[in-house]
């Protein structure tokens with residue numbers, strides 16, 4: 107499976123049965139359209155694979171800044187179309203939740219939230235419950251949301267949002283500021299899901315969570331009213 | 332690769348049209364366009380975020396439809412070309428990311444091309460692949476307004492003049508809104524103007540004062556440039572005066588007078604640029620090229636100077652993938668090296684960059 111995520115940084119990974127064979131990630135959060143295709147090419151060639159060797163494409167559907175998010179979705183959908191492969195979508199925050207779940211379980215927390223930057227002084231977040239089975243993963247408690255840091259439920263919070271608003275979150279978990287959703291964790295989270303018998307969704311609709319913000323100009327209202 | 336008659340897919344997403352076209356050499360096989368124009372109507376102008384969202388949803392269906400219509404597969408292609416600028420950043424980004432993915436998936440050369448030069452590429456279709464000598468282009472749309480000199484479409488294109496503020500089509504949209512006319516404003520004003528008196532109001536002609544024009548020997552700062560924001564304000568003032576007086580706005584007269592100001596400036600400056608740069612054939616492009624009064628006046632004024640005017644069919648004037656494919660095919664047959672996968676969209680790509688060189 108080829109996995110891509112562009113909700114925060116841009117990353118790609120190749121995974122077989124939840125085991126990550128190769129991954130690549132950008133250091134910044136602003137070069138998605140530039141970096142994704144070369145990264146896909148490079149991880150495939152490093153493993154000596156081509157599209158014909160793949161069974162599916164997996165993509166993080168966000169939430170995340172729109173332009174970067176769309177670059178990942180456009181890339182995944184186009185690759186899936188060209189290779190004749192199914193394209194699966196998974197909430198990007200689930201990737202970070204899967205990574206951090208064992209650490210929270212160890213600390214005795216049953217529930218937590220993943221918080222990432224939503225720009226405009228807001229955060230995207232999603233609450234999770236720790237699943238203490240062999241996979242040591244997390245299940246989402248509700249849909250992802252967007253809002254002010256103060257609106258995040260009073261749960262231990264992990265992710266880049268903790269570094270942005272340490273004073274405004276109820277329980278920021280220290281040392282999780284670089285917990286970006288990544289394609290590698292997305293592949294692992296997807297494997298944990300399918301291992302529990304939950305099939306992956308083929309819905310790759312972006313989780314924008316916000317309207318396009320377009321306003322009918324006042325100027326037009328006046329003359330067309 | 333077939334370089335004499337390459338099979339090329341062109342992808343366009345710089346504004347509100349998701350275009351996928353396929354050509355074989357200079358022969359047009361298909362031109363699939365999906366527009367989000369209706370979604371912008373209630374805003375009276377293109378909303379970039381709405382356009383970008385629509386591109387993402389339209390892309391794969393448009394590619395599938397284009398391949399089916401042309402009866403070819405991705406594997407059959409010799410190359411893929413995509414608009415990398417100028418245009419709306421978020422909109423361009425969708426087409427660029429998707430085009431790179433297609434090129435990677437089927438291992439085809441990818442050309443990142445200039446949107447404005449692609450408008451000129453339309454002139455290559457259904458010809459022997461050569462453009463007329465001493466060619467110029469007048470591109471007028473909701474997103475841009477330019478006069479170009481085209482020495483060689485694969486590498487020598489110069490910007491002679493351009494709007495310094497609103498695009499002409501944008502001015503039409505704004506004035507249509509002021510007059511309570513439909514979006515897009517171009518056709519609505521063109522229609523309304525037919526019953527109006529173009530001399531009823533003397534609206535300003537932007538950047539036509541002597542200090543901007545200068546002379547052929549000593550050109551002013553904006554000899555071939557245009558400006559429409561002052562015109563828009565002047566129209567707004569007239570409309571407000573009628574409203575304040577409680578009298579109905581003479582919509583047809585205002586529309587005709589506004590249109591006359593736009594087409595007068597555009598045609599006059601274009602003809603001046605052509606005569607002073609030895610241009611003998613002028614290709615019109617962009618959605619506003621459909622405007623009847625603009626075509627009429629440009630054609631008449633060009634004829635006075637022996638300049639031939641070429642206006643492609645409207646479906647090829649508005650933004651589309653076929654024009655991108657046509658330019659891409661020409662780049663392939665001219666042996667220009669492809670761009671590869673390591674570029675990104677450039678909303679301000681200069682017209683002198685016909686295709687983005689590799690490794691940039």
Ligand SMILES: [Zn+2]
Nearest residue numbers: 446472617650
């Ligand atoms: Zn255009």
